[in-house]
Amino acid sequence: xxxxxxxxxxxxxxxxxxxxxxxxxxxxxxxxxxxxxxxxxxxxxxxxxxxxxxxxxxxxxxxxxxxxxxxxxxxxxxxxxxxxxxxxxxxxx
Numbered sequence: 001x002x003x004x005x006x007x008x009x010x011x012x013x014x015x016x017x018x019x020x021x022x023x024x025x026x027x028x029x030x031x032x033x034x035x036x037x038x039x040x041x042x043x044x045x046x047x048x049x050x051x052x053x054x055x056x057x058x059x060x061x062x063x064x065x066x067x068x069x070x071x072x073x074x075x076x077x078x079x080x081x082x083x084x085x086x087x088x089x090x091x092x093x
Contacts, residue, residue: 003090003091004090004091005024005088005089005090005091006088006089006091007086007087007088007089008086008087008089009029009084009085009086009087010076010078010084010085010086010087011078011082011083011084011085012078013044013075013076013077013078014044014075014076015042015043015044015073015074015075015076016038016073016074016075016076016087016089017042017070017073017074017089018042018073019042019072019073020069020070020071020072020073021069021070021073021074021089021090022067022068022069022070022089022090023065023067023068023070023074023087023088023089023090024064024065024067024068024088024089024090025062025063025064025065025087025088026058026062026063026065026085026086026087026088027061027062027063027085027086027088028058028059028060028061028063028083028084028085029060029084029085029086030060030082030083030084031058031059031060031081031082031083031084031085032081032082032083033057033080033081033082034057034058034078034080034081034082034083034085035055035056035057035078035079035080035081035083036055036056036058036076036077036078036079036083036085037051037053037054037055037056037076037077037079038051038052038053038056038074038075038076038077039051039052039074039075039076039077040052040070040071040072040073040074041072041073041074041075042072042073042074042075043073043075044075049072049075050072052068052070052074055079058083058085067090074087
């Protein structure tokens, strides 16, 4: 079966994956010194989960995320600046 992805676009902090899922990549559509932090959690309450990484300042364009298997979901916190980012979530192999 071919891989299919769904997407989630964010320009403010929010849940990327609710529950278990695989985060494949992200595309930064636009940014003005946007800084994000990804959390292994699907809660709107920041700092309740485990950080996936430290603060990230991604450039505009595509970023492969290594098919990250997140068993507790993924939350994206916009730490500072502005950013419009589309996350690609793997559905099938």
